[in-house]
Amino acid sequence: MAAAVMQALHQARRTFPGGDMVTVGAARRWVEDHLREWDVEAPDLLTLIVSELVTNALTHTRSGIPGENVTLRLYVHSDYIRVAVKDAGPKPRRVPRRRSPEDTSTHGRGLLLVDALSLRWGPLTVGTGVFAEVAR
Numbered sequence: 001m002a003a004a005v006m007q008a009l010h011q012a013r014r015t016f017p018g019g020d021m022v023t024v025g026a027a028r029r030w031v032e033d034h035l036r037e038w039d040v041e042a043p044d045l046l047t048l049i050v051s052e053l054v055t056n057a058l059t060h061t062r063s064g065i066p067g068e069n070v071t072l073r074l075y076v077h078s079d080y081i082r083v084a085v086k087d088a089g090p091k092p093r094r095v096p097r098r099r100s101p102e103d104t105s106t107h108g109r110g111l112l113l114v115d116a117l118s119l120r121w122g123p124l125t126v127g128t129g130v131f132a133e134v135a136r
Helices: 004-006 020-039 044-060 111-118
Strands: 010-017 070-075 080-086 121-122 129-135
Touching: 004 111, 010 020, 020 044, 020 070, 044 070, 044 111, 044 129, 111 121, 111 129
Parallel strands: none
Antiparallel strands: 010 070, 070 080, 080 129, 121 129
């Protein structure tokens, strides 16, 4: 990721409070506001991806516990935008695992959406969390 950071045209970082799903909307607005400030058109899929990644952090990690937090990093490159969501680590006695939701399940498709809508995505190389990249 170090090479990606050095080549970014714009970059920003913000830590949000965990434990409350209002953070999802605040994170989306923060990304949109920065892109507007930088005069970069936000790809339609980016806000959905941000919502999914922050929701997962709040639902499945310690970031969902009041007093913890979630950190977003936003990188704008000439041909893609990268968002990284760093969480507070796994919840006690929980092991992260990929799920395969049933057709009738109402949850469990967030990373499937991220996979389908992004150019690339995966775990962060430092700390716990996920990044995703979308075309500009």
